[in-house]
Amino acid sequence: MYGKMHSACLYGIEGVIIGVEVDLSNGLPQTSIIGLPDSAIREAVERVRAAVKNCGYRYPQQRVTVNLAPADLRKEGSAFDLAIALGILTTSGQLIMPAAEELLLIGELALDGSLRPVTGVLPMVEAARRSGFRGVLVPRGNAAEAALISGMAVYAADHLRELPQPADRVKVLATGPAEQCEAQQHNPEVAAANGEHPATEPPLPFPVTVMESQADSGHSRQPIKALDLEHLRYIAEYNVRRVSIQTDGLMKEDYGDVLGQSHVKRALTIAAAGMHNIILVGPPGTGKTMMIKRLPGILPDLNDSESLEVTKIFSAAGKLTDTRSGLLRSRPFRAPHHTISAAGLIGGGSIPKPGEVSLAHRGVLFLDELPEFSRNVLEVLRQPLEDSEVTISRARAAFTFPARFLLACSMNPCSCGYLGNTGTQQRCTCSPAKIAQYRSRISGPLLDRIDMQVDVPRPADWNGQSPALSSAEMRKTVLGAQQIQAERYSKLPISWNSELSGAALRRYAELNKESSLLLNGILESLGLSMRAHDRIIKLARTIADLEGTAAISSAHLAEAVQYRNLDRQIVTEE
Numbered sequence: 039m040y041g042k043m044h045s046a047c048l049y050g051i052e053g054v055i056i057g058v059e060v061d062l063s064n065g066l067p068q069t070s071i072i073g074l075p076d077s078a079i080r081e082a083v084e085r086v087r088a089a090v091k092n093c094g095y096r097y098p099q100q101r102v103t104v105n106l107a108p109a110d111l112r113k114e115g116s117a118f119d120l121a122i123a124l125g126i127l128t129t130s131g132q133l134i135m136p137a138a139e140e141l142l143l144i145g146e147l148a149l150d151g152s153l154r155p156v157t158g159v160l161p162m163v164e165a166a167r168r169s170g171f172r173g174v175l176v177p178r179g180n181a182a183e184a185a186l187i188s189g190m191a192v193y194a195a196d197h198l199r200e201l202p203q204p205a206d207r208v209k210v211l212a213t214g215p216a217e218q219c220e221a222q223q224h225n226p227e228v229a230a231a232n233g234e235h236p237a238t239e240p241p242l243p244f245p246v247t248v249m250e251s252q253a254d255s256g257h258s259r260q261p262i263k264a265l266d267l268e269h270l271r272y273i274a275e276y277n278v279r280r281v282s283i284q285t286d287g288l289m290k291e292d293y294g295d296v297l298g299q300s301h302v303k304r305a306l307t308i309a310a311a312g313m314h315n316i317i318l319v320g321p322p323g324t325g326k327t328m329m330i331k332r333l334p335g336i337l338p339d340l341n342d343s344e345s346l347e348v349t350k351i352f353s354a355a356g357k358l359t360d361t362r363s364g365l366l367r368s369r370p371f372r373a374p375h376h377t378i379s380a381a382g383l384i385g386g387g388s389i390p391k392p393g394e395v396s397l398a399h400r401g402v403l404f405l406d407e408l409p410e411f412s413r414n415v416l417e418v419l420r421q422p423l424e425d426s427e428v429t430i431s432r433a434r435a436a437f438t439f440p441a442r443f444l445l446a447c448s449m450n451p452c453s454c455g456y457l458g459n460t461g462t463q464q465r466c467t468c469s470p471a472k473i474a475q476y477r478s479r480i481s482g483p484l485l486d487r488i489d490m491q492v493d494v495p496r497p498a499d500w501n502g503q504s505p506a507l508s509s510a511e512m513r514k515t516v517l518g519a520q521q522i523q524a525e526r527y528s529k530l531p532i533s534w535n536s537e538l539s540g541a542a543l544r545r546y547a548e549l550n551k552e553s554s555l556l557l558n559g560i561l562e563s564l565g566l567s568m569r570a571h572d573r574i575i576k577l578a579r580t581i582a583d584l585e586g587t588a589a590i591s592s593a594h595l596a597e598a599v600q601y602r603n604l605d606r607q608i609v610t611e612e
Contacts, residue, residue, distance in 0.1 A: 039063070041129030044171070045121035045143050046162035047113045050437040051354040051392060053158070053165030055142070057107040058118060060125035065101035071122075073106030076114040076389075085116075086123045088149040093198045098130045112434055114389050117156040120145035120175065123198065133202070141267075142166040142174040144184075151198035155179030160353035163187045164346075175267065182361035183353060185274035186346075194272040201267070291332045294508040296325055298497030303329070305492045305601060307512050309444065310336050311519035312535040312580030314573075315423070315487065317408065317447040319603065320494030321464070322455045326448040329494075330404055333446060334371045336513040337402070338520050344400050347440065351399055355392045370401035376410040384418045390430040390437045395422050398443040408447040409479040416484055419445070423487045426537075442537075445488065452476055459496070489536070489573045490601040519583040535580045543572060547579040553595045560599050574598045 039062035046053050069083045090097045104122055106113050121143040127133040135141070144162060146154040159180040164187050166174055173191035176184050181194035195201060293303060302318065306329060309316040318326040340348060345365040352358040352366065374383060374394045385393030395403060405411060422428050422441035429438045451457035453476045457466040468476070485491075523534060526546060532538065538547060549557065561571055577598040578590045585594075 039129050041125050041138075043121040043125040043128075043135075043138055043143055044141065044166075045118045046165060047111075047115060047117060048158040048161060048354050049111070049435075050390070051161060051351050051396070051439060053162035054111065055165055055169050055171075056111075056113060056118070057105075058121040058125050058143075059105040059107060060122070060129045061103045061105075062098055062126075062129050063101045063103070067099045067101070069102040069104065071104045071106070073109040074112045075106060076112070078116050079106070079113055079118055082116065082119050082122055082147075085119055085147050085149060086126065089119075089147040089151040089198055090123055090126065092149065093151040095127055095132055096130070098126065102126060112389065115156060115158075116146035116154075117144045117158075117162070119147040120153065120198075123147060124201075137173070140170075140172045142171050144174065144180065145177045147198065153177035153195055153197060157356035158354045159183045160186060160358065161350045163190055164350065166190065173267070175270070178272075181272040182274060183358060185272060186349065186361065186365055192272040192274075193267040193270040195270050200270060291335060292509045293329070293332050293336070293512055294506045296329055296332075296506060298506075299325060299329065299494065300507065302492055302494055303507050303512065305490055306330075306333060307336065307515055308577065308580055308584065308601075309333075309446070309490055310512075311516045311584055312523075312576065313444045314489040314536050314577055314580065315445040316490040316492065317449065317488050317604075318492050318494045319449055319451055321457075321459050321496065322450065324494045324496055326494050327406055330402075330406075330446045330448060331371075331373075332509060333402055333404075333444075334369055335509045336516050337369045338513075338517055339367045340365075340369060340400060348400050351392055351396055351440070355397060357397070370398050371404065372398040372401070373404040373406060376405075376407055378411070378415060380412075380415045380418045383415055384422070384428055385430055385437075385439055388432075390432065390439075392439050393428070395419070395428060395441040395443060396439040399440045401443060403443045403445050405445070405447045408449040409476060413479060413481070416479075417481060420483055420487065423484075447488070449480075458493075485604060486567055486569050487573075489577050491604040492601060493603050515584060518586070519580065522583045522586070535576050535583070538576050538579070539572070543575065547575045547590060549575065549590055549595070553578075553590060553592050556592050556595055557599075564602070566602070570602065574602070577601065 041060045043058040043060070045056050045058050047056055048054070069087070071080055071083060087097050104125070106118065124133065124135065124138075124143060128135055128138070142163070144156060144159060146156050148154055153176075155177045159176060160183050163174050163184045167187055167190050171190070173193060174184050175193045175195065178194040178196050181192055184190070184192045296303070302325075305316065308314065310333060318330065320326055342365075345367055348370060349358065349365045352370075358366075372394050378394065381387065381393065383394050385391060385396055408416070422443075423445065426440070426442040427438055428441045429436055431437075452466055452468040452473045454466055454468050456464045457468060457473060459466065520534075527533060530542065532542070535547070557571065557574065560566070560574075566574075574595070575590070575598075578594040581594040581597055582588070582590050587594075
């Protein structure tokens, strides 16, 4: 007696289809789950046993073997409960599911048979669509998330009892083919003419098992009719909106609230237009954190492929809360506290989960007070900043998470925070050795990967009399530059100037002779690396796009160099 259902699990942030095979054989009554299950899956034996009995079904008093295939892949989580339960019920003849080969089953079972939502449904359903499945049965709490994948029929249930239609929940007490059985159910006179007792009992709310039927009447039991899940089909209702935009205009964060700092707004516009990494350096209270927190408001929305990619990451991490708004369209903004661990930032665990760098994929990762982070934590950023992905290796497997983000940081110029302050009240009290020690918390290789290093002095216009540049104006400029890049890179697997490298960089960011000589002289005087050389060119390419010019001029290059403030300060100190 063999049956097979289909479920899924997560492998990193991708869904993997798992075959749930059930075998019933003679022997001592026991249930075994094989195929590298974790503790939660092994405990599914007791959850499924209790749920099956409490829903009126009979748990087989035989040797039950459940195999999760492929057997060499480590599985975790409670999403297999529903597939295991239905596999046992169909294999024991209590239910028939003719469409089982085309249906994915996901869900955790409570002891009373109710279905509980699980995490990671979105990548699982996407994997099912790629594998040719036509439908998915999930707990109702996961239905909106599953419906985000087009081309899949979504069925939602709150309880195991809801799966058979009410017309199927009858007690069958007759022998012979199914047609004769149905006639006797609906025509008591026919049953009496045949010398049999009509079924005078009212229909039972739950299916009656084969063994119970035989014990009561001595007749063989016809199985339940094929399950038709159409009465459970989920109809999605979306409330499309941008989650990051608040309806109350008074509470909306806008760059118009920032007094002065026009050069910083210009730098942030360039960073948003090309997705360039940026760090703001200045005394306390000059608006560094305030301006970076408004950065998502000027970034373009995610396109369809990016939206699905980001939503999958949040689903796998269990952080997808508002599924009724559809796929995530606003770029993520993550701002972890400086006490975060390396595993929390980069991802980790016995079975690795996405960290903050992956949750910020296609968005902004904000590290406030950068020197306060542990040196070990900061150093793990070097590889994702260069490769735009994170690879975490374990004994059994290696997991790769996407990590293409805009790194935005802020820091004080020294430990007291007032180095370079021109005010009369606050003066820097740090010695040169103390300043050097403070800045040494940020390694040279990490700083070399930050395209823009911008000073943020005390604003000169405290009264706000001069017109302030608003987020809407900055966003319009960014969208114009982004459209130019989208057309330029339409045939390439990149979207932003910051992603240029190698031959693509030489082709799309070519320098004329004058600009090349200028850049070479700057590299020699500042002692910059070849990585900084390429990043300056990419930054100049974005500045040219903001002005709508195809060629990079010396003025664009000179402005790009001006944003390497920390490099210039180090040379000056030396």
